[in-house]
Amino acid sequence: MFENHWKLYEGYVLKLNETMKQLSNPYDPELVRKASPASGKLRELETAKSFLNNAVLLHELFFENVILPDNSAPMAPGPQTMSLIQRDFPHVKASDFWDTIIKPTSKAARGWCIVGVNMLQSNMDVAMLDSHEGIIPLGLYPVLIIDMYEHSYSEQYGIDRGTYLDHLKRSINWSIVEHRLATVMSASEMMRISIPEEAEEYIRQQFTDKSDIEFGFPDEDDFPDPQPESTGLDHRNELSIQPNPRAHSAVEDKVTKADLEDAYNQITHLSRVSFSSTDDMFDKVVRGRSPRFRDELWAMMQEGPE
Numbered sequence: 001m002f003e004n005h006w007k008l009y010e011g012y013v014l015k016l017n018e019t020m021k022q023l024s025n026p027y028d029p030e031l032v033r034k035a036s037p038a039s040g041k042l043r044e045l046e047t048a049k050s051f052l053n054n055a056v057l058l059h060e061l062f063f064e065n066v067i068l069p070d071n072s073a074p075m076a077p078g079p080q081t082m083s084l085i086q087r088d089f090p091h092v093k094a095s096d097f098w099d100t101i102i103k104p105t106s107k108a109a110r111g112w113c114i115v116g117v118n119m120l121q122s123n124m125d126v127a128m129l130d131s132h133e134g135i136i137p138l139g140l141y142p143v144l145i146i147d148m149y150e151h152s153y154s155e156q157y158g159i160d161r162g163t164y165l166d167h168l169k170r171s172i173n174w175s176i177v178e179h180r181l182a183t184v185m186s187a188s189e190m191m192r193i194s195i196p197e198e199a200e201e202y203i204r205q206q207f208t209d210k211s212d213i214e215f216g217f218p219d220e221d222d223f224p225d226p227q228p229e230s231t232g233l234d235h236r237n238e239l240s241i242q243p244n245p246r247a248h249s250a251v252e253d254k255v256t257k258a259d260l261e262d263a264y265n266q267i268t269h270l271s272r273v274s275f276s277s278t279d280d281m282f283d284k285v286v287r288g289r290s291p292r293f294r295d296e297l298w299a300m301m302q303e304g305p306e
């Protein structure tokens, strides 16, 4: 079942790459000219992009969180996971979280069950997706993924989704879930800075000569300079030749020793608790960082920290 599933995943990756190629430079002027909410090539490609992008990422997250090393005993959720369950699901016993919340939500889903942290509200939530590009609450960042598409269980379990979920429960890598939770909770804390009062204060600071600035939709008078003509296609072309920010950070990246050691520890810890190779973990950790960070971390991986 896993081998078939892997083939399906590879197909999604290939199709995603093809789609991104068609959407990238040189941008097809025909696509732009015929853009319409009713139909057309651009709509097809954009729809495919969301579908395939989510199919790839959700499968990667799923594979990673349902694989335990050989002969491992079932794991228990980590301390931060347990304390968030207790805080955000006070009506259930934390030890019954799988059976009372995750299992029924998964059984109700046609595509995916997602346990996540809502980054805009800093709380844990469980949601379902009926399709890769389906609807989930805004801000939900996934920490535990359950594949509920038929291809994930039918060959082995027929229509018995309950037994599939009971078996899956025993192979959840809660250490991965705990790691994802810790990362997303600290990011979520940083995002809370944008509460409305602080955002308004920030904007006031940008307009020191307009301390009585009022908030609302702008009038035309609020824009004394004529707005530049839309650059349309050229602008899109310009954007499409920028390096992929996930692969190469365009922002100046401060590389500190503590930062490097932290990344090194993350890689060595994760490669102990999951099946992913050290190289895969390295790629994940350096995503979005500068070439200098990658080089220095690579050297540390070869030689070990000082």
Ligand SMILES: [Fe+2]
Pocket (backbone or CB within 6 Å): 005, 059, 147, 149, 151, 152
């Ligand atoms: Fe799947």
